[in-house]
Amino acid sequence: MSPSFVKGMKCRLCGKLYPVSPVNFCQDDFGPLEIDYDYESLKGVLTKEKIEARQFNMWRYQELLPLDNEPTVGLYVGGTPLIRADRLAKAIGVKNLWVKNDAVNFPTLSFKDRVVAVALSKAKEFGLQTVGCASTGNLANSVAANAATAGLKSFIFIPSDLEKAKVLSTSVYGATVIKVRGTYDEVNRLCTQVAFKFGWGFVNINLRPFYAEGSKSMGYEIAEQLGWRTPQHVVSPMAGGALVGKVSKAFQEFYKIGLLSQEPSTKFYGAQAAGCNPISGAVKNGLESHRPVRKPNTICKSLAIGDPADGFFAAKLIRDSGGWAEDVSDDEIRDGMLLLAQTEGVFAETAGGVTVAVAKKLVQQGRIPINEEIVLCITGNGLKTPDALTERLGEPATIGTSLDEFISVMENTREPVLV
Amino acid sequence: MPVKVQIPTPLRPHSENLAIVEVQANTVGEALASLCKLHPAMEQRLFDNGQLRRFVNIFINDEDIRYLDNLATPVKDGDDVAIIPAVAGG
Numbered sequence: 392m393s394p395s396f397v398k399g400m401k402c403r404l405c406g407k408l409y410p411v412s413p414v415n416f417c418q419d420d421f422g423p424l425e426i427d428y429d430y431e432s433l434k435g436v437l438t439k440e441k442i443e444a445r446q447f448n449m450w451r452y453q454e455l456l457p458l459d460n461e462p463t464v465g466l467y468v469g470g471t472p473l474i475r476a477d478r479l480a481k482a483i484g485v486k487n488l489w490v491k492n493d494a495v496n497f498p499t500l501s502f503k504d505r506v507v508a509v510a511l512s513k514a515k516e517f518g519l520q521t522v523g524c525a526s527t528g529n530l531a532n533s534v535a536a537n538a539a540t541a542g543l544k545s546f547i548f549i550p551s552d553l554e555k556a557k558v559l560s561t562s563v564y565g566a567t568v569i570k571v572r573g574t575y576d577e578v579n580r581l582c583t584q585v586a587f588k589f590g591w592g593f594v595n596i597n598l599r600p601f602y603a604e605g606s607k608s609m610g611y612e613i614a615e616q617l618g619w620r621t622p623q624h625v626v627s628p629m630a631g632g633a634l635v636g637k638v639s640k641a642f643q644e645f646y647k648i649g650l651l652s653q654e655p656s657t658k659f660y661g662a663q664a665a666g667c668n669p670i671s672g673a674v675k676n677g678l679e680s681h682r683p684v685r686k687p688n689t690i691c692k693s694l695a696i697g698d699p700a701d702g703f704f705a706a707k708l709i710r711d712s713g714g715w716a717e718d719v720s721d722d723e724i725r726d727g728m729l730l731l732a733q734t735e736g737v738f739a740e741t742a743g744g745v746t747v748a749v750a751k752k753l754v755q756q757g758r759i760p761i762n763e764e765i766v767l768c769i770t771g772n773g774l775k776t777p778d779a780l781t782e783r784l785g786e787p788a789t790i791g792t793s794l795d796e797f798i799s800v801m802e803n804t805r806e807p808v809l810v
Numbered sequence: 811m812p813v814k815v816q817i818p819t820p821l822r823p824h825s826e827n828l829a830i831v832e833v834q835a836n837t838v839g840e841a842l843a844s845l846c847k848l849h850p851a852m853e854q855r856l857f858d859n860g861q862l863r864r865f866v867n868i869f870i871n872d873e874d875i876r877y878l879d880n881l882a883t884p885v886k887d888g889d890d891v892a893i894i895p896a897v898a899g900g
Contacts, residue, residue, distance in 0.1 A: 416820075416865065420855070421865035584892075593898075
C-alpha cells in the first residue's frame with residue numbers, strides 16, 4: 392500500500408485543523424471540514440505513467456482520496472465513458488461537446504457510487520458497523536448496495552414521495568429503508584439528530600468530508616480522458632452543490648502535483664430545476680448565499696434539495712470561475728432527457744435532463760461560447776425515473792401478426808424529428 | 811415562557827454536558843440569549859457579530875426558523891428549540 396498523503400482535516404471557514412475522525416464540522420464555527428493533503432510530497436510520486444498503468448476506475452487516483460489503507464468497498468466504481476457528443480453538440484449549436492456518462496457507473500448507475508465507495512471504505516477504517524444516509528434516491532441505492540457488499544448494516548432515510556423505482560432499488564439490497572413524510576431537508580435534519588444519537592456512520596453527515604472527496608474522481612477522469620488537460624466549460628447539476636466544487640478541486644490538484652501543463656481556468660456552470668433553484672437563484676440574483684426553498688416542486692426529485700449544504704460555496708465558485716447558473720422547467724427537463732437520448736443514446740435521469748436543458752439555455756443566452764470545449768456531467772440513469780417520460784412518449788403501436796397491419800402503421804408514421 | 815433548548819452532542823462540553831437546557835423566553839432569539847447567559851462559551855460558537863452563524867440552523871418544534879420569523883419567532887410554553895449543524899446532506 393502506498394502511504395497516505397492526508398495531513399488532516401481543515402475548516403473551510405476559519406482554517407482550524409483537526410485530526411482525521413468521523414466529524415463533519417468545525418467545533419468553533421460549524422464550518423464544513425475538508426480533507427487536507429500533502430501535495431508537495433505527491434509531486435513526482437503520483438505520475439501519469441503510474442496512473443495509466445492501473446485499472447481504469449476511480450482508485451487509480453487513490454493517493455488523492457482520503458483513505459489510510461487500500462479501499463475495501465466499491466472497488467470497481469468509476470472509469471465511466473467520456474463521450475464525444477457531436478450530434479448533441481449540433482442540436483444545441485456548439486462545436487466541441489463531451490458527455491461524462493456516470494449514468495453507467497457501477498454498481499448503482501449514478502455518480503453517487505464514487506462518494507459512497509470512499510465513505511464506506513472510510514467507515515470500515517473507523518470500525519463503524521452501521522451506516523446510513525439521507526437521500527433523494529441515487530445515494531440511497533448506492534449506500535444500500537455498497538453496504539451489502541461490505542457486510543455493513545444500513546439505514547436509509549428518504550422523502551416519502553420518492554419515485555417507486557428508486558425505493559425498490561434500495562430495498563432490494565436488504566437495507567432498512569425509512570420513508571419520512573417531509574421534504575429532503577426535513578429528512579436531512581432528522582438524520583443529523585439520528586447520527587448524533589446513535590453514533591452511526593452517516594455518509595453525508597458525519598462521514599461527509601470523506602464522502603465528498605469521492606466526487607473528485609469524476610474530475611480526474613475528465614481531465615485524463617481529455618488527454619491530461621481541462622475543458623474550458625463544465626456544466627454540472629446541483630443538488631447539495633458539492634459536485635461543481637469537487638470537479639474544480641480535482642483539476643486544481645492535478646495541476647498542483649504536476650499532472651497538467653497548463654493551470655486550469657475552467658468556467659463552471661450550475662444546473663437546477665426551476666421548482667428548486669436555491670443556488671442558481673443566488674447566482675442570478677447576485678446573492679452571496681442561497682435563500683432556502685421550503686417546498687421544492689419539480690419532477691427532478693434527485694435535485695430537490697431546498698437548503699443545499701454547499702450552496703454558499705457553489706455560488707462562490709461559479710462566480711469566481713466566470714461561469715453562471717440557470718434553471719429549467721419540468722417540460723424543458725423532459726426535452727433535455729429526450730434530446731440526450733435521441734442524439735447520443737444516453738438515457739439519463741431527470742437530473743441529466745436538467746443539465747442538458749440548462750446547457751442549451753446558456754448557449755442560447757451567449758453565456759457559453761459556441762466554439763469552445765464543453766463537458767456536461769451526467770450523473771444518473773434514466774431507468775430510475777421512467778415515469779417522467781411516460782406521458783410524453785405515449786404507447787407504441789400494437790398490431791397483429793399480419794404484414795398488412797404493419798404496412799398500415801408504417802403509412803401513418805412520421806419520421807422522428809429531432810429538436 | 812419556559813422552553814427547552816436542545817444542545818447537539820458536539821456543543822455539550824459548553825453546556826456542562828446537558829442535552830437540554832431550560833430557559834425563559836418569548837422568542838427564539840431570547841431563548842438563545844438566555845442559553846448564552848447561562849453558558850457563555852456558547853455565544854461565540856452560535857453567533858458572529860450578533861448574527862447567527864451561516865452553518866447553524868435553529869428549529870422550533872422541527873420547523874426551520876428561516877421559514878418563520880427567524881430569531882423573532884415567538885415561542886410558547888414547552889416549545890422545543892433545537893440547534894442543528896447545517897453542513898449535512900447532498
